[in-house]
Amino acid sequence: MQAEIHAVTRELRAAAVDLLVRFFREEGFMTPPPRIAENLDRMLSDSSCWCALAVADGEARAVITVSTVLYVEWGRLGEIGDLYVLPEYRRRGLATVETIRLCRGSAIVAQVEQLSRIERRRQ
Numbered sequence: 001m002q003a004e005i006h007a008v009t010r011e012l013r014a015a016a017v018d019l020l021v022r023f024f025r026e027e028g029f030m031t032p033p034p035r036i037a038e039n040l041d042r043m044l045s046d047s048s049c050w051c052a053l054a055v056a057d058g059e060a061r062a063v064i065t066v067s068t069v070l071y072v073e074w075g076r077l078g079e080i081g082d083l084y085v086l087p088e089y090r091r092r093g094l095a096t097v098e099t100i101r102l103c104r105g106s107a108i109v110a111q112v113e114q115l116s117r118i119e120r121r122r123q
Contacts, residue, residue, distance in 0.1 A: 003061065003094055008044060008051040015060035016040060016051055023063070023084035043067070048076070054085070054094045061086050062094040 008016045017037045024031055043049040043065060054062035062085040068078045085094045 003054040003056040006053050006055055008040075008053060008063075012053055012060070013037075013040070013044070016053055016063050019053070019060060019063040019084055019086070020065075020082065022086075023082060040065075056089065056094070061089040064095075 006012060017033065017040055020036050020040065021033045024036065040051065043051060048068040049066060051063065051065045053060040054064075063082065064080060064084075065082040066078050067081050068076050070076050083095055
């Protein structure tokens with residue numbers, strides 16, 4: 001599936017909040033939508049975090065959030081906190097390593113390019 005990756009801006013904030021609310025509901029979390037929106041706003045105002053949407057056919061189909069932590073041993077590391085793809089768009093490549101690489105190499109991540117490495121963890 002062809003998708004464009006867009007950093008979440010004020011114009012895209014509502015779409016990101018909608019996807020995150022849906023994600024947390026599907027996972028059984030009861031965090032109220034206003035709290036999710038408030039926490040996303042905090043992330044968006046923090047230069048060590050970022051959020052992006054995968055947009056296909058003009059609509060947001062996936063969301064990713066990244067936070068960073070500064071360690072003495074490794075320096076600044078990024079961690080994918082949330083990665084959600086609408087169920088009807090799963091298994092179409094929106095959340096593949098290639099998409100993550102596309103994000104990392106784009107202007108979206110310019111604000112956190114000081115990362116010493118990005119690790120992908122499986123749970």
